[in-house]
Amino acid sequence: MIELGAPLKYTFDGFTIDSDQLCIDYQGKLLQIDSRIIKLMILLIQKYPEVVSQKELLETLWNGSVVSTWSASRLVADARTFFKSHQYDLAIIQTLRGRGYRLAPELAQRLNQPNNSVTPSQPVTTPTPAKNKKVWISTVVMLAIAAISAPIYMTAFHTEANTPRVIKYSEPLEVVGRILWVDDNPSNNEREVTYFETHAFGVYSALTTDDALTLLELYNYDIVISDMGRHDDPLAGMRLLDAMRARGDDTPFVLYTIVANEAQRHLFAEKGGYAVTTNPDTLVETIMNMPLQNSSNRFKDKP
Known part of the structure; x- marks a missing residue:
């Protein structure tokens, strides 16, 4: 059986996911949630930017029990619904058809902000000062192309x-x-x-x-x-x-x-x-x- 990583607390936009206590709180208030959704989020965070296959997800979260592949799809849908119900409108989980699931890059980036206490084990890379000029030039070129295309x-x-x-x-x-x-x-x-x-x-x-x-x-x-x-x-x-x-x-x-x-x-x-x-x-x-x-x-x- 695949084991989750070491206990950590992951924080983003007022949410804190505690992988030791298997709980989520929002702005200090403990939220009622299925522990399997918490395990799903921890698995995706710790694996990012890798894709978690449906097989790996089922083996990890259902402890080898024989369940339908729809269980994984339903769990992902429940996780998205949970965060939306708490006014979090950004993407949470990406579905990569034929491959599996991955933490949404938008969320991974927010976990990587300086004000957050913990970052993913494989954090999203951000441009260093030495790269800023190239990034700025690329952005200008892309904007120019977009303007010419006139969609x-x-x-x-x-x-x-x-x-x-x-x-x-x-x-x-x-x-x-x-x-x-x-x-x-x-x-x-x-x-x-x-x-x-x-x-x-x-x-x-x-x-x-x-x-x-x-x-x-x-x-x-x-x-x-x-x-x-x-x-x-x-x-x-x-x-x-x-x-x-x-x-x-x-x-x-x-x-x-x-x-x-x-x-x-x-x-x-x-x-x-x-x-x-x-x-x-x-x-x-x-x-x-x-x-x-x-x-x-x-x-x-x-x-």
């Missing part, structure tokens, strides 16, 4: 928690297809999105089912890609597909999830879904081989 921006303000968020949308000048990507953790899909954008796809993001349905009323999309579970709904992807088909929207729908089985694929196909995939290579192959309408007008025609 299209759009703002979405509604989330299921009614918390304002700003989402950036961009589209190539000669777009070959438009993708609406529905995921409450869009950072999980950055590599895939970059690939599609470099192949002249316009990729648009939605964090919630409600946002996705609103966008589908306003704009033309060739494909909808969705995760399965969002926020507190483990079947959010299926419910979005149901809602689309119920109102006559036949936009091809691809479910991009962590785990899939034959029963899930069969039910998804019965509901009118196009494909289910857990692999980024299969996702890319599926999208690149799909027939696209390539509508010249991004906006829906008025009735």
Whole structure:
């Protein structure tokens, strides 16, 4: 069995994770929480920047007991929900499809701040004074490129928690297809999105089912890609597909999830879904081989 590291206290933004007492407090107040979530956070902190595989996570936190792989996914979702319920809105855990989980770099960076008492065992490196000039020059160059590219921006303000968020949308000048990507953790899909954008796809993001349905009323999309579970709904992807088909929207729908089985694929196909995939290579192959309408007008025609 894999053992967790030596007892330490990890502090960030008012939270303190005590790996000896297996507790979390916020601004000095002890919080009620499942000890397994605490162990998950300690494991991810001590392993950072390494990725913790699903197998390693299950072996470490369930002491070799035989449990479903969904237990790991559920635990990660519970951890995210816990911190969100205490008004912590930054990313906590990254899901790297096909590889496992990793502490979110944003959180790792905050653990590495001088005011915090403890840093991760493999802290995030920050630029030294000797590198600052190069970093500044690189930043200026990137900003100049961004200004020349002149992407299209759009703002979405509604989330299921009614918390304002700003989402950036961009589209190539000669777009070959438009993708609406529905995921409450869009950072999980950055590599895939970059690939599609470099192949002249316009990729648009939605964090919630409600946002996705609103966008589908306003704009033309060739494909909808969705995760399965969002926020507190483990079947959010299926419910979005149901809602689309119920109102006559036949936009091809691809479910991009962590785990899939034959029963899930069969039910998804019965509901009118196009494909289910857990692999980024299969996702890319599926999208690149799909027939696209390539509508010249991004906006829906008025009735």
